[in-house]
Amino acid sequence: LGLIAVVLFALERETRFQRDRAEFQRQRAEEQRERAIERSAEAQREGARAAFVRGAHLEARAKLRGALETMDSSLSRALWWQLSSEPLSWRRNLGGYTYGADFSPDSKSIAVGISTGSVAVIELETMAVEMLRGRIDHVLDVAYSPDGEHLVATGRNGDVVIWELDGRRSRALHAHEESAWEVEFFADGGHFVTCGLDESVLYWNDTSDQPEDRFDDFGSEVRAIAISPTTGEVAIGGGRKKVALWNPRRGGS
16 A cells, blocks of 8 residues: 555656656746747837838838737837827839829829829729839820720820720820810819810710810910819919810810
């Protein structure tokens, strides 16, 4: 009986030792995991801080969001407050002078005209940039159609390019004899107007290669157009201190 008691005691000690050892290893592994998470969050936070300092605010927000999702901390929250107080969201070098810009109707992208003859389409969620190219030497203005299906750009060479955005197909039109300065879409999404330094305003259907109507009586370079969303009238401005109001659907001015 004494021998049995000794054996049972030894077995109990061994069991308790193994249990304590397993608990120690579990706690140690948990501490190592927490330290790894903390280091990862710290690295993300410092990456966000570096991006913030160099002006890459969108990148800074993304990295800091990851840091907070990994581990909440007062330092990360303080940096988030700094970013939230910064009015500038991001900036991007597109390799040339930028002129016209327009938001897509769903506000998920921006189209920017560039002096290199390209239109940059920037996806705001990912900051991915797609360069659209057409028969334009120098883009002066861009506009999305209200339905988001078309993008139109005007150029210094007088040309107008229409992109069908679902398949990125483009069509070039020789519109103006001098620089095509601006483009504006009507609310119906199927028509737009362009103006140029050749003193003309052209009324287009986005499926046609020729303007449906034109206004040539302004008497000076046309540099500004705006469309009434209710009446469809086109306000025209330019040189010689003049302004005009034209309704291409009536043919009057």
